[in-house]
Amino acid sequence: MTSPNPGLCGRCAWVRRVGNRRGSTFFMCGLASVDGRYRRYPALPVLTCAGFEPEVDSDADHEDDDGIDTPLTPH
Numbered sequence: 001m002t003s004p005n006p007g008l009c010g011r012c013a014w015v016r017r018v019g020n021r022r023g024s025t026f027f028m029c030g031l032a033s034v035d036g037r038y039r040r041y042p043a044l045p046v047l048t049c050a051g052f053e054p055e056v057d058s059d060a061d062h063e064d065d066d067g068i069d070t071p072l073t074p075h
């Protein structure tokens, strides 16, 4: 079974993906549990959302590696 295009929810830090036994994936808004202006299960695709926060890419949080090892030396 295919899931609908989630729009912004597909790359939002607040989203929780909930699967069922039939293979469907639902997109639950975690912000809805702390802010009543948001729906727990928004109508998809979400095209604009004031609460949208981009997911943090765990691979992108390292600094540029220039190949030069700079050891920390205590003084």
Ligand code: SF4
Residues within 6 Å of the ligand: 008, 009, 012, 013, 014, 015, 016, 028, 029, 030, 031, 032, 038, 042, 046, 049, 050, 051, 052, 053
């Ligand atoms: S804050 Fe908006 S974009 Fe993010 S999961 Fe909730 S409804 Fe989707």
